[in-house]
Amino acid sequence: MGVLYFIALSEESTDRDSLSQTKQDLEIEESVGNEVQETEGEMRVLKPLSCLIPGAVKNVCLIILNRPLERSLVKHVWSCSLFKAVSDGAADKLLECMEDENEKFTPDLISGDFDSATKSVIDYYKQKSVKIIETPDQDETDFTKCLRIAIKETKSKEEVGQYVVIGCIGGRLDHQFANIETLYTALSLTTKPVFLISEGSAACLLRPGKTLIEVSTGLEDDWCGLIPVGQRCAHVSTTGLKWNLKDQALGFGELVSTSNTYTDDQVTVETDHPLLWTMGYRLK
Numbered sequence: 001m002g003v004l005y006f007i008a009l010s011e012e013s014t015d016r017d018s019l020s021q022t023k024q025d026l027e028i029e030e031s032v033g034n035e036v037q038e039t040e041g042e043m044r045v046l047k048p049l050s051c052l053i054p055g056a057v058k059n060v061c062l063i064i065l066n067r068p069l070e071r072s073l074v075k076h077v078w079s080c081s082l083f084k085a086v087s088d089g090a091a092d093k094l095l096e097c098m099e100d101e102n103e104k105f106t107p108d109l110i111s112g113d114f115d116s117a118t119k120s121v122i123d124y125y126k127q128k129s130v131k132i133i134e135t136p137d138q139d140e141t142d143f144t145k146c147l148r149i150a151i152k153e154t155k156s157k158e159e160v161g162q163y164v165v166i167g168c169i170g171g172r173l174d175h176q177f178a179n180i181e182t183l184y185t186a187l188s189l190t191t192k193p194v195f196l197i198s199e200g201s202a203a204c205l206l207r208p209g210k211t212l213i214e215v216s217t218g219l220e221d222d223w224c225g226l227i228p229v230g231q232r233c234a235h236v237s238t239t240g241l242k243w244n245l246k247d248q249a250l251g252f253g254e255l256v257s258t259s260n261t262y263t264d265d266q267v268t269v270e271t272d273h274p275l276l277w278t279m280g281y282r283l284k
């Protein structure tokens with residue numbers, strides 16, 4: 001089934017220097033069905049850790065959020081990225097993290113309500129011709145707004161196959177729930193997968209239907225989980241896990257699959273509702 005998107009942009013969104021966009025400006029409506037980028041038979045195929053192998057892929061749109069950044073993680077994902085977006089205070093974190101190598105790590109855009117980024121840092125990136133977009137709306141997080149913009153900016157780049165978000169795990173619990181909620185919003189913004197990857201954990205929201213998850217990069221830690229955050233999933237079946245589910249229900253107060261592990265290089269998950277997949281990784 002095909003997918004057609006309508007993107008409504010305001011007049012001023014064509015100004016490349018300093019832009020201000022609202023939620024309405026960035027609304028992207030999905031009109032027909034759900035198509036996935038890569039399928040095997042009737043299964044969607046996800047490779048959550050492919051962006052952690054330097055140079056293994058060059059299909060990432062990277063989004064950096066405002067948490068302390070691990071230099072090696074930035075370098076690994078950056079080397080796999082075609083487009084790099086930074087959300088508000090993450091501009092300070094990026095500059096601080098890359099120190100002497102800053103010249104090599106200039107993003108394509110920075111967006112936010114700019115209540116966190118230091119003005120001198122934004123000026124530094126402005127002078128390097130980084131696109132700066134102000135998103136003052138206070139009904140969505142800077143991450144959601146940044147993701148909307150990144151998706152719009154990369155719409156014509158067919159090579160982009162995944163959105164990878166770093167600086168997204170740890171710290172404030174409300175932010176972490178908001179970041180997971182953004183994965184729900186993303187389901188209707190793009191057919192491509194959005195991975196949260198930070199501090200040894202990766203997560204993505206599985207769409208209803210069947211998904212094959214490749215877990216053979218050698219970077220996988222020995223734990224994984226299926227978290228029914230958002231709603232109960234009444235029918236979940238899995239293969240490739242030590243504790244598999246056979247048309248079972250997952251729900252808070254009922255059953256949540258944590259501290260699970262692998263018996264195979266591939267995991268399959270069939271679910272009737274969106275379901276959060278999470279797994280551990282270790283960088284080499």
Ligand SMILES: Cc1ncc(C[n+]2csc(CCOP(=O)(O)OP(=O)(O)O)c2C)c(N)n1
Nearest residue numbers: 088112113115116137138139140141142143
């Ligand atoms: C029901 C409701 N609760 C809370 C808010 C407030 N709110 C939601 S998203 C948002 C913007 C958050 O900005 P961001 O920079 O992502 O996070 P910060 O670091 O400022 O907390 C705000 C203020 C709201 N608009 N509606």
Ligand SMILES: O=c1ccn([C@@H]2O[C@H](COP(=O)(O)O)[C@@H](O)[C@H]2O)c(=O)[nH]1
Nearest residue numbers: 065066088089116141142143171172175
């Ligand atoms: O502890 C945190 C702080 C921030 N985030 C995410 O980063 C963006 C941008 O944050 P600002 O504070 O506006 O600079 C925010 O929308 C959160 O998604 C976070 O995850 N954890």
